[in-house]
Amino acid sequence: MSAKKITRRLLSVTAVVLIIAVLGGCWDKVELNAISIITGIGVDAIPDNPDLMNVTIQSANVKALSGPASGGGGGDGEAPFIINEEQSKSISEAITQIERRTSRSPFTHHNQIIVVGKDYCKNGIQSVVDTFLREDEMRVETSIVVADGTAREMLSVKTEIEKSASQWIPGMLASLNYNVGKVDVSVLDFASQILKPSGAAVIPLIKVEDTSLQKPMLKEKNAQQQEKKDEGEEKSGEEEKDEKKEAEEEKSEKKNGGEIETKTLSFVGFAVFKGPYFVGEMGVAEMKGYRWLNGDVTSTRVSLSVGSGTANVNVTNAKFKKKVRLDESGKLIADFSIIADAAVLESIGIDDTDIKRYTKVLTEVMSEQIKKEIEDCLEKAKELNADVFGFLNTLYEKHPKDYKRIEEKRDEVFKNMTLITDIKITIQDTGKLKKSILEKWWNDEH
Amino acid sequence: MSIDKSKITVTQFVFTIVCFIESSAVLSSFSVGISGKDSWFTMIMGYLVFLILVFVISQIMRRYPDKTLIEINNEVFGNVLGRIISVFYIWFFVTLTSLNLLDTQVFASISIMTKTPPIVLMATFMVICVWALRNGISVMTRYMTVIGLLAFAITVFAFIIAFQKFHLSNLLPPMQQKPIVYVQASHIVSTIPFGEIIVFLMLTPNVSSSSKKYGRYILIGTLLGVISMLLVAIRDIGVLGETIKYFTVPSLETQRVSSISKIFSRLEVLYTIIFTALMYSKIVVLLYAATAAIAQFFKLKTYKNISLLIAALCIVYTLNLYDSGISHGLSGMLVVPFLWSFIEYILPILTLCVILIKSKFKKEGTENDAVRVNGKRGNLSLGPSLGN
Numbered sequence: 001m002s003a004k005k006i007t008r009r010l011l012s013v014t015a016v017v018l019i020i021a022v023l024g025g026c027w028d029k030v031e032l033n034a035i036s037i038i039t040g041i042g043v044d045a046i047p048d049n050p051d052l053m054n055v056t057i058q059s060a061n062v063k064a065l066s067g068p069a070s071g072g073g074g075g076d077g078e079a080p081f082i083i084n085e086e087q088s089k090s091i092s093e094a095i096t097q098i099e100r101r102t103s104r105s106p107f108t109h110h111n112q113i114i115v116v117g118k119d120y121c122k123n124g125i126q127s128v129v130d131t132f133l134r135e136d137e138m139r140v141e142t143s144i145v146v147a148d149g150t151a152r153e154m155l156s157v158k159t160e161i162e163k164s165a166s167q168w169i170p171g172m173l174a175s176l177n178y179n180v181g182k183v184d185v186s187v188l189d190f191a192s193q194i195l196k197p198s199g200a201a202v203i204p205l206i207k208v209e210d211t212s213l214q215k216p217m218l219k220e221k222n223a224q225q226q227e228k229k230d231e232g233e234e235k236s237g238e239e240e241k242d243e244k245k246e247a248e249e250e251k252s253e254k255k256n257g258g259e260i261e262t263k264t265l266s267f268v269g270f271a272v273f274k275g276p277y278f279v280g281e282m283g284v285a286e287m288k289g290y291r292w293l294n295g296d297v298t299s300t301r302v303s304l305s306v307g308s309g310t311a312n313v314n315v316t317n318a319k320f321k322k323k324v325r326l327d328e329s330g331k332l333i334a335d336f337s338i339i340a341d342a343a344v345l346e347s348i349g350i351d352d353t354d355i356k357r358y359t360k361v362l363t364e365v366m367s368e369q370i371k372k373e374i375e376d377c378l379e380k381a382k383e384l385n386a387d388v389f390g391f392l393n394t395l396y397e398k399h400p401k402d403y404k405r406i407e408e409k410r411d412e413v414f415k416n417m418t419l420i421t422d423i424k425i426t427i428q429d430t431g432k433l434k435k436s437i438l439e440k441w442w443n444d445e446h
Numbered sequence: 447m448s449i450d451k452s453k454i455t456v457t458q459f460v461f462t463i464v465c466f467i468e469s470s471a472v473l474s475s476f477s478v479g480i481s482g483k484d485s486w487f488t489m490i491m492g493y494l495v496f497l498i499l500v501f502v503i504s505q506i507m508r509r510y511p512d513k514t515l516i517e518i519n520n521e522v523f524g525n526v527l528g529r530i531i532s533v534f535y536i537w538f539f540v541t542l543t544s545l546n547l548l549d550t551q552v553f554a555s556i557s558i559m560t561k562t563p564p565i566v567l568m569a570t571f572m573v574i575c576v577w578a579l580r581n582g583i584s585v586m587t588r589y590m591t592v593i594g595l596l597a598f599a600i601t602v603f604a605f606i607i608a609f610q611k612f613h614l615s616n617l618l619p620p621m622q623q624k625p626i627v628y629v630q631a632s633h634i635v636s637t638i639p640f641g642e643i644i645v646f647l648m649l650t651p652n653v654s655s656s657s658k659k660y661g662r663y664i665l666i667g668t669l670l671g672v673i674s675m676l677l678v679a680i681r682d683i684g685v686l687g688e689t690i691k692y693f694t695v696p697s698l699e700t701q702r703v704s705s706i707s708k709i710f711s712r713l714e715v716l717y718t719i720i721f722t723a724l725m726y727s728k729i730v731v732l733l734y735a736a737t738a739a740i741a742q743f744f745k746l747k748t749y750k751n752i753s754l755l756i757a758a759l760c761i762v763y764t765l766n767l768y769d770s771g772i773s774h775g776l777s778g779m780l781v782v783p784f785l786w787s788f789i790e791y792i793l794p795i796l797t798l799c800v801i802l803i804k805s806k807f808k809k810e811g812t813e814n815d816a817v818r819v820n821g822k823r824g825n826l827s828l829g830p831s832l833g834n
C-alpha cells in the first residue's frame with residue numbers, strides 16, 4: 001500500500017472518529033455528579049413586596065437516596081431532598097442565583113411538579129406559565145398545583161410512602177385520574193384552556209395535613225396549650241427563650257434536611273382561574289359536579305340518603321352528551337345527559353323486598369343527587385364568572401356564527417345560561433346480596 | 447447529460463422526494479405561526495397549487511429527458527440568457543442548502559447540543575454530506591428508501607402515542623380566520639417545501655426509467671410526503687390546540703408531551719433522530735444540485751473536486767444569512783415565499799412557454815419546408831428554422 005493511501009486512510013479514520021465524537025454529543029457531555037436534579041419548584045408571594053416572588057427549589061439529595069438508610073422513614077438518615085430558596089423577580093433569575101451557592105448546576109429536565117402558593121395566585125401566575133412554556137429546559141407537560149398554604153411548606157415536608165411532595169403529588173394525581181376522573185393539569189393544559197373562548201381553567205388545590213396518627217397527638221397538644229392559656233400561666237422569660245430557640249432549631253434542621261415531620265397531602269378541590277388570574281375555589285362538594293359536567297368520571301361512589309336509610313352506589317361506564325345552543329333571544333341553553341351503570345355497594349334501612357321498586361327508588365334519589373351536585377357546581381362557577389366546563393368553547397366549536405353574536409357579552413351570557421340535565425342511571429347489580437340480611441334490625445333503637 | 451453518470455432506480459428517486467418533503471413536516475412553524483389550527487387546510491391548498499409546478503416540470507422533462515436544468519436553460523434560452531437564468535438557479539440551490547443547514551444547526555443547538563459551537567456542528571454535518579456526494583448520486587440516494595419508510599413509521603407511531611392527549615375539539619371550528627391568512631399560509635406552503643422540488647430537475651437524467659414519466663414519480667413522491675405532513679399537522683393541532691401558533695417547533699413539543707404511561711415517555715429523542723436523518727437527506731440533495739449546477743455552468747468534467755469547496759462556502763454563507771433566529775423566522779413568513787415563487791414557479795412556467803412557442807415555430811417551419819419542397823420541383827429551400 002502506498003504512503004499516499006495510508007495517509008488517506010489515517011485521515012479518514014481520524015475524521016470519522018472526530019465526527020462521531022462531535023455529532024454524538026461529546027462536546028455537550030454533562031456528568032451526573034455535576035448536576036443537581038430539581039424535582040419540584042414552588043412559587044410564593046412575598047407579603048411586603050409584590051414585585052418579588054419567593055422561589056423554592058426542591059432538589060433530589062442523591063446521597064440520601066442512594067445510601068443504606070435511605071429506605072427508612074424514621075429520619076435517622078438525611079432527608080431525601082434539599083430545599084433552596086431565593087427571592088427574585090422570576091423563576092429563572094432565582095435558579096441562576098441559587099446556582100451561585102451550590103456545587104452543582106441545577107438540572108430542571110426532571111422537574112416533576114410546580115407548586116404555586118395560593119397567595120401568589122391572586123396576583124396572577126403569568127410568570128410561571130410563561131417560564132415553563134418558553135424555557136427549553138422546562139417541560140410543558142409538568143403538572144401544576146396550587147398549595148392551600150405556601151409552596152415552601154408543601155415542598156419542605158416528608159410524606160408517607162413516597163419520599164417527597166414532588167413524588168407524592170404526581171402519583172396522587174395519576175391515581176385520581178385513573179380511579180376517579182381527570183384532575184391532573186399540566187402547564188400546557190392550563191395554557192390551552194385559558195386561550196379558548198371561555199378563558200377559564202382549574203388547577204388542583206392541595207393541602208398539607210397531619211397524618212392520621214399525628215392528628216390525635218396534635219389535638220392533645222392543642223388542648224394542653226389551651227388549658228395553659230385559660231389558667232393564665234405566664235411563661236418565664238427563660239421558658240420563652242427556650243421555646244424560641246427550639247422553634248429556630250427546628251426550622252434550621254428542616255432547611256438542612258434534618259429531622260422533618262412526616263405529613264400528608266390532600267387533594268381538597270380546585271383553584272379556579274380566569275385567564276392567569278385566580279378568582280376562587282371549588283371545594284370537594286363542588287368538585288363532584290365539576291367532574292360530572294366535564295364528563296371526566298371513570299368511576300365514582302355516590303352516597304345516598306333514602307328516607308331514614310342510606311346506600312352507597314358505585315357508578316361506572318358513564319357516557320356523556322353535551323349539546324349547546326343559543327335561543328332566539330341569545331340565551332345559552334345546554335342539554336346535558338348522563339347514561340351510566342351502577343352497582344350497590346352498601347344498603348341499610350331501605351326496603352328492598354320488591355327489587356324493582358327498590359332499584360327505582362335508588363335510581364331516582366341518585367339522579368336527584370347528581371343533578372343537585374351539578375347545579376351547585378354550576379352556580380359556583382357562575383358566581384366566579386368562570387366557565388370552567390367549556391360551554392362557551394363548545395358553542396364556539398360547533399356554532400361559531402352563534403358564538404360571534406354573543407362574543408362581546410359572553411360572560412353575561414354564561415351567567416344567565418340554563419342547564420337541562422337528563423340523567424339515566426341503571427342499577428345493574430346489588431352486589432353479592434339479593435336483599436339485606438339486617439332487615440329485622442332496621443327499626444331497632446340501639 | 448448529467449454530470450454524474452451513475453444511475454438510480456425509480457424507487458430511490460421517489461423516496462428521495464418523500465424524504466425531501468417529510469423533512470419539512472418537522473419544521474412547519476413558518477405556516478403554522480400564521481394559520482394556526484387551520485394549517486392542515488393550508489397544506490392541502492398549497493399542494494394543489496404545487497400541482498401546477500408538477501405539470502410544468504413533467505412537460506419540460508418530457509421534452510428534455512436526458513438534460514439537467516442548466517442544460518435545459520442553455521437549450522431553451524440560448525447561451526447568454528440561459529446562463530443568466532442558470533445563475534438564479536445556482537444562487538437558489540446554494541441559498542436553500544445554507545438555509546436548511548441553518549435550520550438543522552439551530553434545532554440541534556436548541557434541543558440537544560446546546561454547548562457545541564454552531565460552526566463545529568455545521569462543519570461535521572457537511573463533511574458527511576460531502577462524503578456521500580463524492581461517492582456519487584447512487585450512494586447518496588441508496589438509503590433514502592430506508593430513511594423515508596422509517597420516518598413514516600415513526601410519524602405513525604408518534605401519532606398513536608399522542609392519541610391520549612389528542613382532542614378532536616382542538617381542530618374545531620375550521621376556517622374561521624380571514625381569507626388573507628389562508629392565502630398567505632398556502633403561498634408559504636406551496637413554496638416551502640413543495641416548490642423546492644425544482645431541484646430534482648438536476649437529478650432526473652440519472653433516473654434509470656424506460657418510461658421517463660417524471661411527472662408521475664414526482665406526484666407519487668410528493669403525495670406520500672404530504673400524507674406524512676398532514677398526519678404531523680393534525681397530530682400537533684390536536685395535542686397543542688390554541689398554543690400551536692406560539693411554539694417555534696410545535697412537533698418537538700408534541701413529542702415531549704406524548705407518552706404511553708411512564709414506560710414510553712420523553713420520546714422527543716425519536717423526533718430528533720428522524721429529523722437529523724431527514725435533514726441529511728434534504729441537504730445532500732441540495733448540495734448535489736448546487737455542486738452539479740456550478741460544475742455544469744463552468745463546464746467542469748466532474749463536480750466531485752469542488753464539492754468540499756461549495757460545502758465550505760455554504761457554511762460561511764449560513765453564518766452570514768441572518769443576524770438572528772427571529773429575523774430568519776420573519777423572513778420565512780414574509781419575504782422568502784415571494785423570492786422563491788419567482789424561481790420555483792415563474793421561471794419554469796416561462797421556460798415551458800418558450801419551449802412551446804419554439805416548438806410551434808419549429809413545427810410551422812417544418813410544414814413550410816414541406817410545402818416549398820412539393821411546390822418547386824426538386825429544389826429544396828430551407829426556410830428559417832427555430833429551436834435547433
